[in-house]
Amino acid sequence: MDNKDSKNVWIYAEQREGRLSSVTHELLGAGRKLADDLGQKLTAVLLGNGMRPAADELIAFGADQVFYLDSPLFDKFQDEPYAEALTRLAQEHKPAIFLAGATAIGRSFIPRVAAQLKTGMTADCTSLEIDPDKKLLLGTRPAYGGNIMATIVCPERRPQMATVRHKVMKPLARDDSRQGEVIEKTIGENELTLRARVVNIVKEMEDTCNITEADIIVAGGRGVGNRENFRMVHDLAAAIGGAVGASRAVVDAGWVPYSHQVGQTGKTVCPKIYFALGVSGAIQHLAGMQSSDIIIAINNNPDADIFKVATYGIVGDIHEVVPEMVKCFKNGA
């Protein structure tokens, strides 16, 4: 699509099993600001099965308009019907900007939408702005494992598409008095293509403990020493109500499953507090956690790179400090 007549900022309102994902609220916060800068509308697109009430929530969090598409096909995340529905809607209404979360879902099917629309797409943005002169979307993102930041534009084709990193954008406060329009559409089972279908959804909460959504992460590195000692990371996480993260060295050693790995080849996280216990701070690890609000590093090597990004640092032996921390939080936290 080219840029004639395209208008408005769209966000894809991600849901999983009928619940809006937290990134959806963040996208509404970010999208609201872009729409206001352009003097245009903010539209949320929700694909769901019996999720009409959630459309009102999208308005309360900042949308002026919601397209709610209802279909049994949207019950679970399936790339083809999701992409086809969004592509058709975008072809019909011609948004100028289209944002989605840089989640497992968003990063899987939003590029498909971009390719179907033959437009450009910027992955995993950590900052979004409108160029004041050209009115183009400036999407800034880390590349080369966070060594470089790049600002990317899509000058001619529309929509300008981007996925946005979790927990970086701030949601607006809920305001149920906000007014907006909900446009509903029902789509039948046979109206969209479905070849790759989800036959089962398996939660691995115990193992996986969704670190991308956690406000607090306690991560352990090779400095923890061995699998038995890794217990200490779980203990601190339990004492303060956090999720367990790990460096690749720990995952490769088999002390915890891959789903806990933070970094370039693991998960990108952005919690309010990130504890790095015996983690050296290799660039590939930093790539996955350096946008955390507060970083706390405990390491016995005063020159460890992790201290360069730490808000608070303790030079010391984790085997001594961490049990003390656990005590502090157990006693009257």
Next chain:
Amino acid sequence: MNIIVLIKQVVATTNVKINHDTGTLIRDGVESIMNPFDEYAIEEGLRIKEKLGGKVTVITMGPPMSKEIIRKAIGMGADEGYLITDKQIAGSDTWATAYTLAQVLKKIGDYQLIITGKQAVDGDTAQVGPEVAACLDLPIISWVRKIEEISETAIRAERLMEDGYDVVESPLPALISVVKEINEPRLESLKGKMKAKKYEPIVWGVGDMPDFDTAQVGLQGSPTRVVKTFTPAREYNGERIEGNAAQAAAVLSQKIKALNIIK
């Protein structure tokens, strides 16, 4: 079963050095490697071939020196490799790359499964796989951590999600992208290395594809442009907490509690 694996040569990120005046990557003397995720993709292709028979073909789009990673793939056990190289495709973004790879795949034609890595560790976009699937109108299973079952005509695989995994079934042909958890890539065998040394990849330029639209590719044809690169500003305003273990832990936990984040 004909399996195609898309592979890319990248700068080894452990060695990334930045020119702080220009904010760009210093490429001179920097080691280039096969994108680590693509090794998992090749390994999975080889395992399927060992089970079902057939052929593993690798394709890479890049400068002539990308032949090195094709040779590595051959050394691991791949049967054939294509290098797509042309001045006109230099500077392509993810969409233009996907368009080009899709044209190549259309010409090759006879395949049941395309495997890509989850992402390339240079751009970290993870977009090329889904975009190739879109250009060829193929079903996709992203983030595959395990193939539960595969035949000549269908696949069932586990897709890694943030909070667990989804089991997805698809008819073939299809495209899958794989994560690190899926396998442990083999090393090149001695015999493989000998074969690889002598192996000459098939080299194609845009002229080798019918109906190739050069207006879609290269720096000019790409929908996106990089307008600025810079080194991330890190705030080195960290505070060091002193004292013995008990004292430091007490001070730190006070500071944390004062943030009112812990419930």
